[in-house]
Amino acid sequence: MNQRAHAAPAETARVPAQSRSEQSVREAPGFPAGPPVARGEHTHGERPIPQPRVAVQRPSVRGQVLDALRTALVSGDLAPGAVYSAPALGERFGVSATPVREAMQQLALEGAVEVVPNRGFRVVERGARELAELAEVRALIEVPVILRLARSVPAERWAALRPLAEETVRAAASGCRATYAEADRAFHRAVLALADNEQLVQIAEDLHRRAVPRQRGRADLMADAGEHAALLDALVAGELDAVRRLVAGHFAAG
Structure with missing residues (x-):
């Protein structure tokens, strides 16, 4: 028998209900009664699932659910090591199990969850060593690129990124890890993107999603965001030694 979700935190956004055809999404005051649980996945004994922090609003149900699940993973609403079934998650999103299962399959490809046959999906637990290894790989990719760009990109193009750096500071001040992760990813x-290499951007984003630590306090986020502003100042000023020091330290702190 499905467990009902406990009361969600005040900052959590509600997810609108889904129509039978799943062609349109309507706002609702809370979680509606979802579709019946599909056969083949056991839902008993699961952790209560908090309301997601992102509202489902765009036409693509699968894409909306994927965004909501990514946010829940970063924020910790979906607990590392816990197993969640698509029917149970779908009930709480107000959609069928199908778009949830499709979104979870994508997250499995990204390494965020793993398939548990006949049960659902387990949230991957990343230890300190794995996070350090991912941060090292990010540094090996991004540091040389940023240093190369520092020598060729004009100051005005770096200055144009100032709003994104400022957004990371605002996101850090909110203390929400999911909000900060998105702002941080947008800045990087x-x-x-100034390297004009889409494959590079996609690989770096994949690593970023895998490497985000789930246990970071507001002070850690603020320090990380402050490094963005300092790095941008050095890039605008053309201070290559400062750029080298700041970008290396940014990933080392990871």
Whole structure:
């Protein structure tokens, strides 16, 4: 028998209900009664699933659910090591199990969850060593690129990224890990996009998603965001030694 979700934190956004055809999404005051549990996946004994922090609003149900699940993973609403079934998650999203299962398959490809036959999906637990290894790989990719760009990109193009750096500071001040992770990813994506290499950007984003630590306090987020602003200042000023020091330290702190 499915467990009902406990009361969600105040900052959690509600997810609208899904129509029978799943062609449109309507806002609702809370979690509606979802579709019946599909056969083949056991839902008993699962952790209560908090309300997701992102509202489902776009036409693509699978894409909306995927975004909501990514946010829940970063925020810790989906606990590392816990197993969740698609029917149980679908009930709480107000959609069928199908778009949830499809979104979870994508997350499995990204290494965020793993398939548990006849049960659902287990949230991957990343230890300190694995996070350190991922941070090292990110550094091996991003540091040389940023240093190369520092020698060729004009100051005005770096200055144009100032709003993104400021957004990471605002996101860090909120203390929400999911909000900060998205702002941080947007900043790094914009920096790497100056290399005009889409494959580089995609690989870096995949590593970023895998490497985000789930246990980071507001002070850690603020320090990380402050490094973005300092790095941008050095890039605008053309201070290559400062750029080298800041970008290496940014990933080492990872």
